[in-house]
Amino acid sequence: MNLEELAQDELINLAIEHNVPLPDFRINNRFKRVIGRYEPMKNLIQLASPDYLEGWVKRSGYEPADAWVVVRDVVRHEFAHHLEWVKYGTVSHSARWRAYARAVGAHPRASAGVKERVVFSRAFSRMNGGE
């Protein structure tokens, strides 16, 4: 399986395991400098293209063979946002999110080496502490 298929599979397994609706998943070939994104209002997780992800993995100092392990952490990171959103209606990198990150096996960090963006309306962003 390629990175895209692995990511889709991982999301399906996580949604089943945590008993929440499956977020939509899409590769976004336009992503530059962002590798993952969660959009709660669209129920959507997006990743950069597999080519871009592989380049990013390499530039980050990982072996190509570790690409999936690294990208899986991004998928799980975004899924932890989805869990927090479904359960609490918030999106953050708070202690609550970190607990979900640990629960899904993601490194509970905001971004160390992982560039992502959580997108929602400005009003909603203010409501949730400006993330």
Ligand SMILES: [Zn+2]
């Ligand atoms: Zn995040």
